[in-house]
Amino acid sequence: MPEMIFHVRWPDGQESDCYSPSLVIREHFTPGQDYPVRDFLEKADTALTDASERVRARYGFACSRALGQLQAIRQVGAPFLTRPDALVRVLSFKF
Template sequence: MPEMTFRVRWPDGKESDCYSPSLVIREHFTPGQTYSVSDFLQKSAVALTEASERVRAQYGFPCSRALGQLQAIRQTGAQFHALSDAKVSILSFKF
């Protein structure tokens, strides 16, 4: 199963690499696009849950690393949730 990382820039300017065990992220995000924090959190939840389920379908168990990544995204995003104009940028995909 091909894995990938997607690099994001948070509203405070910090950048982080996020892991996905599947290329499904490409169906939910576009490099160069910005998303509201709430939209980014929702799309991340859908995409990383789907990626984890693809692992389950192939190997019989969910991807704990994808679910851990989702938890990390939620924790970071919670800092900015109250800021109505806060945006998250998708900088790049790496395969």
């Protein structure tokens, strides 16, 4: 199963490499695109849950690394939810 990293910039300028065990991220995000924080978190939830379920379908167990990445994304994004103008930029995909 191909895995990928999606590189993002948070509203405070910090950057993160985020892991996905599946290329499904490409169905939810576009490199160079800005997303309001709430939208980014919702899309990340859907994408990483889908990715984990693809692992479950193939190997019989969920991907704990994808679910851990989702938890990390939620933690980093939570403080920005009160700022309606805050954006997350998806910078790139690495395969």
